[in-house]
Amino acid sequence: MKKIFCILTVILLATLCLPFTAFASTEGVTYYASSCVKNGERYVYKGDYLVLNDNGTGILRFNDDIYTLTDWHLTGTSFTATDNQGSQILGTLDGGTISVTYRGYEYTYDKGEPAAVMSYAPDRWGGDLPVVFDKADILSADEEAKLTERINALAAAHNCAIYALTMKDFQSYTDSGNVETCGREIRAGYSLGYGAEKNCILLMLSMADRDYAIVCYGDKSNAAFTDYAKEKLASKYFLKGFRDNNWYKGFSLYLDGCDDMLLAQENGAPIDTNNDPRERTVFEIVLGIIVSFLLGMIPAAIFCGSKKKKMQSVALQSKADSYVPQGGVEITYRADNFMFTTTTRTYSPRSSSSGGGGGGGTHVGGGGHSSSSGKF
Amino acid sequence: MPDQVTNYKCPACGGTLKYSSQSGKLECEYCSSSFTVKEVEQLFAQKNQVAAENLEIDPAAEEAAARITKEEAEKRIHSKWDGSTIGSDWGELGENVCSYICPSCGAELICETTTVATGCPYCGNPTIVPGQIKDALKPDYIIPFKLDKKAAEAALKQHYQKKLFLPKTFSTENNIKKIKGVYVPFWLFDSETKAECQFEGTRSRSHRSGDYIITDTDHFDVYRYGNVTFTRVPTDASKKMPDDLMDSLEPYNYSELKEFSASYLPGYMADKFDVESNDCAERADKRCTNSAVAFMRGDVSGYSGVTTKKSDVYISRGKVQYAFLPVWMLKTKWQGKDYLFAMNGQTGKIVGDLPVDKKKYRLWFFGIAIVVAAALYFLGVGNFFVNLIAVLFS
Numbered sequence: 001m002k003k004i005f006c007i008l009t010v011i012l013l014a015t016l017c018l019p020f021t022a023f024a025s026t027e028g029v030t031y032y033a034s035s036c037v038k039n040g041e042r043y044v045y046k047g048d049y050l051v052l053n054d055n056g057t058g059i060l061r062f063n064d065d066i067y068t069l070t071d072w073h074l075t076g077t078s079f080t081a082t083d084n085q086g087s088q089i090l091g092t093l094d095g096g097t098i099s100v101t102y103r104g105y106e107y108t109y110d111k112g113e114p115a116a117v118m119s120y121a122p123d124r125w126g127g128d129l130p131v132v133f134d135k136a137d138i139l140s141a142d143e144e145a146k147l148t149e150r151i152n153a154l155a156a157a158h159n160c161a162i163y164a165l166t167m168k169d170f171q172s173y174t175d176s177g178n179v180e181t182c183g184r185e186i187r188a189g190y191s192l193g194y195g196a197e198k199n200c201i202l203l204m205l206s207m208a209d210r211d212y213a214i215v216c217y218g219d220k221s222n223a224a225f226t227d228y229a230k231e232k233l234a235s236k237y238f239l240k241g242f243r244d245n246n247w248y249k250g251f252s253l254y255l256d257g258c259d260d261m262l263l264a265q266e267n268g269a270p271i272d273t274n275n276d277p278r279e280r281t282v283f284e285i286v287l288g289i290i291v292s293f294l295l296g297m298i299p300a301a302i303f304c305g306s307k308k309k310k311m312q313s314v315a316l317q318s319k320a321d322s323y324v325p326q327g328g329v330e331i332t333y334r335a336d337n338f339m340f341t342t343t344t345r346t347y348s349p350r351s352s353s354s355g356g357g358g359g360g361g362t363h364v365g366g367g368g369h370s371s372s373s374g375k376f
Numbered sequence: 377m378p379d380q381v382t383n384y385k386c387p388a389c390g391g392t393l394k395y396s397s398q399s400g401k402l403e404c405e406y407c408s409s410s411f412t413v414k415e416v417e418q419l420f421a422q423k424n425q426v427a428a429e430n431l432e433i434d435p436a437a438e439e440a441a442a443r444i445t446k447e448e449a450e451k452r453i454h455s456k457w458d459g460s461t462i463g464s465d466w467g468e469l470g471e472n473v474c475s476y477i478c479p480s481c482g483a484e485l486i487c488e489t490t491t492v493a494t495g496c497p498y499c500g501n502p503t504i505v506p507g508q509i510k511d512a513l514k515p516d517y518i519i520p521f522k523l524d525k526k527a528a529e530a531a532l533k534q535h536y537q538k539k540l541f542l543p544k545t546f547s548t549e550n551n552i553k554k555i556k557g558v559y560v561p562f563w564l565f566d567s568e569t570k571a572e573c574q575f576e577g578t579r580s581r582s583h584r585s586g587d588y589i590i591t592d593t594d595h596f597d598v599y600r601y602g603n604v605t606f607t608r609v610p611t612d613a614s615k616k617m618p619d620d621l622m623d624s625l626e627p628y629n630y631s632e633l634k635e636f637s638a639s640y641l642p643g644y645m646a647d648k649f650d651v652e653s654n655d656c657a658e659r660a661d662k663r664c665t666n667s668a669v670a671f672m673r674g675d676v677s678g679y680s681g682v683t684t685k686k687s688d689v690y691i692s693r694g695k696v697q698y699a700f701l702p703v704w705m706l707k708t709k710w711q712g713k714d715y716l717f718a719m720n721g722q723t724g725k726i727v728g729d730l731p732v733d734k735k736k737y738r739l740w741f742f743g744i745a746i747v748v749a750a751a752l753y754f755l756g757v758g759n760f761f762v763n764l765i766a767v768l769f770s
Contacts, residue, residue: 284762307539308737346589
């Protein structure tokens with residue numbers, strides 16, 4: 001009887017420790033959402049998943065965005081975690097199933113195959129990628145080295161990481177079917193970024209269907225690469241190279257654009273709909289030049305006028321101040337009488353638009369990412 | 377014709393004495409002797425007295441003069457030349473010119489009736505023409521020349537320096553045609569002015585109320601009355617001298633005013649006044665009026681805005697003095713056009729309008745405008761204003 005009790009105790013303990021032994025054997029365990037309920041109603045949950053890394057980090061795909069888990073704990077079966085927005089995930093982990101409440105949704109996750117994104121660079125999961133990661137093998141070693149050197153210099157200058165990633169087909173690394181989501185999964189899963197805030201921009205090329213995605217993360221990066229700036233980064237910079245299959249040129253132009261846009265942001269005027277000297281109509285350009293020229297005429301007139309005045313030294317004297325002897329001025333009467341007060345009201349709204357029509361700025365998802373994509 | 381022509385001869389060698397602006401003495405060009413103005417005045421006063429006495433007690437001279445007259449009369453009787461077509465009467469011009477004999481070389485010279493001191497164009501002998509001032513006022517004061525001809529030439533060259541728009545060839549191809557030191561007649565006016573001025577002073581303060589900025593402005597009636605004394609306000613008394621040119625030479629240092637003596641004149645030109653003091657007074661009054669109002673205005677403080685509403689200035693005219701002030705006149709010619717410059721012979725201040733190289737001016741103007749415009753455009757200032765215009769018109 002005593003033996004039976006001991007055996008049962010060992011079995012129980014082994015069952016309780018199963019999740020820990022599973023995590024210990026792998027760097028990350030993926031749980032896929034099997035149901036999602038809010039206020040008694042079922043919601044679409046397809047594709048939502050949770051990856052728990054053995055170092056206490058993880059990622060969460062929720063509502064088509066990727067969140068970073070900064071700190072997860074398991075006490076008995078009680079599971080707690082916090083995402084990068086500070087939202088709590090509370091629930092239980094029982095065997096291969098996690099039941100949690102997150103942002104008002106009741107999720108059930110079942111343990112499954114490792115997430116597709118983990119296969120992009122399995123030995124780097126949860127860590128970091130090289131700034132140039134040419135999985136599609138379209139760059140020479142020399143080109144990679146040059147790009148890496150320049151990226152490192154730019155990152156140090158701007159405190160913002162820059163990545164250039166390639167792959168044969170993004171569909172291999174995400175089941176979302178969306179190249180931007182794939183980019184976000186890579187950014188979050190491989191913990192890409194500069195410093196504690198993880199500021200970064202990554203450009204990802206998927207060669208199969210010539211897709212690209214730009215993904216940004218961090219306050220600085222999202223401020224510098226507005227939605228408008230991302231569009232310009234593609235159209236005015238890197239697409240000029242990629243469309244000619246000149247990959248090195250395309251990435252070089254991408255770095256040029258990153259430098260320009262980060263610099264603009266650092267100067268307090270990020271490239272946006274209302275601040276893009278490259279995108280103006282001919283009329284606006286001509287008007288801008290005329291206005292600048294008219295303004296330029298002011299110092300020109302002051303300078304030339306003062307120099308010309310020095311040429312003319314002959315003039316009638318209008319005053320005789322020089323001929324007043326010391327003590328020659330005597331004020332005999334002073335009076336300052338208040339008469340009345342006038343009041344004027346000038347319309348001056350507190351918040352005035354800086355022009356350029358709205359629609360500017362950066363649309364940042366709940367996970368802290370902003371992104372854009374297209375074809376090259 | 378002036379009845380007497382004076383030039384000062386050196387008591388030591390008989391050479392001509394000239395006033396030196398550097399030493400302040402009359403110096404002999406030949407034996408380098410120098411004499412103070414007082415010494416020369418005393419010496420020549422004695423000589424004149426002796427000459428006058430000799431003239432009175434020499435009947436032979438009278439007889440000789442009479443004999444010459446008879447000979448001339450005889451010559452005229454035998455003369456057959458008809459001189460009636462030679463020359464013509466001076467007419468009205470005769471009122472403005474006169475002739476005198478150069479005591480050094482004997483040349484008969486014609487000068488204007490206002491000329492008091494000049495030089496012989498043949499022998500360079502500096503001469504005072506006292507007959508010219510015999511019936512005119514004697515100047516009360518004179519400021520002797522402190523700077524010489526070389527200083528004037530150097531000052532003119534300096535005047536060309538650092539003038540960005542001066543045509544390049546102006547200083548190189550431009551030659552001084554004429555340079556002369558002139559004692560210019562000036563009236564010096566003393567006056568007491570009483571000014572009664574009324575101003576409107578405003579003080580503003582603003583605060584925000586919702587979408588409006590409210591500005592309250594307090595209005596004050598400000599009165600300032602006062603007296604301002606002016607001494608020796610100068611106006612040139614020569615028609616020949618442009619008023620603006622002479623005004624521009626001011627100020628003179630009156631602490632160096634000296635009592636007038638003809639001994640300061642040799643070596644320089646001098647004109648007597650041909651504009652009466654009453655005709656110049658208006659200019660002096662205007663200057664005093666403007667200054668008096670400005671002094672009253674200057675006493676008003678503590679306001680963000682001040683406008684003059686009324687200004688009454690009553691001038692009590694004081695004495696007028698007549699003075700000779702030293703001026704170097706420099707005349708140059710460039711590309712067929714004359715340019716006149718003047719230098720204050722006491723302080724060295726030089727004035728005179730210079731020509732402007734229009735091509736150079738345009739080049740600089742548009743050059744600066746374009747550079748600044750480019751900088752503004754690339755800094756986004758131009759686009760900022762374009763956006764502003766767009767907002768204003770939207």
